[in-house]
Amino acid sequence: MILPTIYDMLICMEQTIVNTVEPDLKSHKGLSATATIKHMLRQSALRLEHEGAFLVEDIARQRVLIRRIADYLSGAGDPIGATVAEALDAIPGAPEGYPTLSALSEIGVALRNQFHDGLKALQALRDSRADDADYAALRADIRTYAEWQIGEETKLIGPASFGQGPRR
Amino acid sequence: MDFSPDNMARYLDHRLGGKVRIDDISRFGRGTSRQTWFVDAMRDGEKHELVFRLDLDAGSFGDAPLDEEYFIYERLGHTNVPAARALWWEDDPQWATTAPFYVRSRVDGDWNIPNFTNPDPRYDDLRIRISKEWVRKIAIVHAVDWKGLGIDQRLPAPKSLADCGPNYVNMIVAHFEADRIEGDPILLESAERLRDIAPPASKICLCKGTNGFGEEIFRGEEIVALSDWEEVSIGDPANDFAYVQYLVPEIRQDGKSIWGMAQALDYYEELTGTHVPLKTIDYYRGVRMLRMLVMMARAAAAVHRYPRIAEVRQLYASTEVALHSHNVLLQSMGLKTAFDPEIFQEVHMSVEVLS
Incomplete structure (x- = not known):
């Protein structure tokens, strides 16, 4: 165990900016930069604490949805379905042991790109699938995922800045 | 350099x-x-x-x-x-x-006009004069012969009045795809919806894109240079009324509206003969949020690729501003968020303004 914790360090750094750096700054340019840095330090603390758990859940949810998108596209005879499925299979799972945030982010981004490409192909089928309940259900589930994703990201970013002063 | x-x-x-x-x-x-x-x-x-x-x-x-x-x-x-x-x-x-x-x-002048943002009603007339000046100048932009100047060889032109909205949305999505480092299903969902609900334009013209107090150069009360053409496009004139940053202030006296977007549009119609419906402006406000998201994605890419030389405002914008844009777009699709749109106003707060 290393004390102080990373959170202690971030709080101490933020307060040093407030108590030591800012009183000596005269220009708006400098004060604007420190204002932004304080928001970013608070966000860093939140993300260090919670982003790993979010990413683990996000990766699991994305994998399920992307597989469904790939299967649907393949069932509709769209070759992009196979491309997306192959790309999905090629994206590695979580590393052994306690993962780093970077490793999880890399997986999450790779999945998001396949999700994006799959959704584009799915959107292109919309007119011809207007009466297909499976298509409608898949599209609805994608939107439900989007609600969840942004809800979680709001928890990671919002409290660091909302109501906490000028951003720049 | x-x-x-x-x-x-x-x-x-x-x-x-x-x-x-x-x-x-x-x-x-x-x-x-x-x-x-x-x-x-x-x-x-x-x-x-x-x-x-x-x-x-x-x-x-x-x-x-x-x-x-x-x-x-x-x-x-x-x-x-x-x-x-x-x-x-x-x-x-x-x-x-x-x-x-x-x-x-460099054009001699100033972006600032003393007392323009002073809420004292004594400056209401000043605000209205400046607002009318901007309407006159944007009307000149909208009269540009974009085809004759070959501007459509560089910017995608809509095929019809009905295509103005979809054409603009497609351009934004193309910009996103051109420099994408991470996919964004919400962007695709929003783009699809915005293509679906696009109102027909009243005419096809050159649009400046980014307007407002701080974007133009004044000498006295005259705009001597329209600046910031980064979001220029060919399309619906309503697009230019969707993002005006204080230049069309809502002014009330004795409980009655004496100036605002409705009056500015009437004035524009008087000058140009073109009627721009208010609801079309709302549509382009929604589209602008999509464009904002694309710009924030570029900021995120810049920081991710070159964190040592990126600017801290890019770091900030790519997180909180992108988050707001996502939330606003989700809400416009009728989806649930725990987001208070009032908080969005906070992103404009700066130490300069507060001091």
Whole structure:
């Protein structure tokens, strides 16, 4: 165990900016930069604490949805379905042991790109699938995922800045 | 580009010919999407007031490339639109060491008008005069013969009045795809919806894109240069009324509205004969949020690729501003969020304004 914790360090750094750096700054340019840095330090603390758990859940949810998108596209005879499925299979799972945030982010981004490409192909089928309940259900589930994703990201970013002063 | 006086003197000696003396170099503090530098130089007794424009070191917010901005300034030089004169494009790596840049003339004036934002009703008339001045100038932009000037060879032109909204949305999505580092299903869902609900335009014209107090250059109460053409497009004139940053203030006296968007649109119709419906402006406000998301994605890409040279405002914008854009777009699709749109106003807070 290393004390102080990373959170202690971030709080101490933020307060040093407030108590030591800012009183000596005269220009708006400098004060604007420190204002932004304080928001970013608070966000860093939140993300260090919670982003790993979010990413683990996000990766699991994305994998399920992307597989469904790939299967649907393949069932509709769209070759992009196979491309997306192959790309999905090629994206590695979580590393052994306690993962780093970077490793999880890399997986999450790779999945998001396949999700994006799959959704584009799915959107292109919309007119011809207007009466297909499976298509409608898949599209609805994608939107439900989007609600969840942004809800979680709001928890990671919002409290660091909302109501906490000028951003720049 | 190295903006040290010695290097600038060498560059302008080379570019302008003869011996150049540098009097002043400063970076413009407002405007965050790209770098803007002011350079004052003397050559053979002639004063040169120049503006250098280049991308931020790690890559800019702007989703359209810098050479498109230069192209527009160059084309505007053939019109009666008040705008700075494009002088030259520079991509010689000897001088454009970090990225290409272009140079334009500096127009004498100020972005600020004393008391324009003073809420005292004594300044209501001033606000209305300035607002009308902007409407007159944007009407000139909308009258530009974009086809005759070949602007549609660079910007995608809609095929019809009904295609204005979808064409603009497609352009935004194309910008996203051109520099995508991470997919964004919400962007795709929003784009699909915005294509679906696009209202027909009242005419097809050149649109400036970014308007507002702080974007234009005034001399007295006259706009002598319309600046910031980064979001220029060909499409619906309503697009220019969707993002006006204080230039169309809502003013009430004795409980009665005496100026605001409705009156500004009436004035525009009086000048141009074109009716722009209010609800179409709401539509373009939604589209602008989509464009904002694309710009924030570019900021995220810049920080991710080059964290050592990225600017901290890019870091901030790519997180909180992108989050707000996502939330607003989700809400406009009727989806649930725990987001209070009032909080969005906070992102405009700056230490400069508060002081």
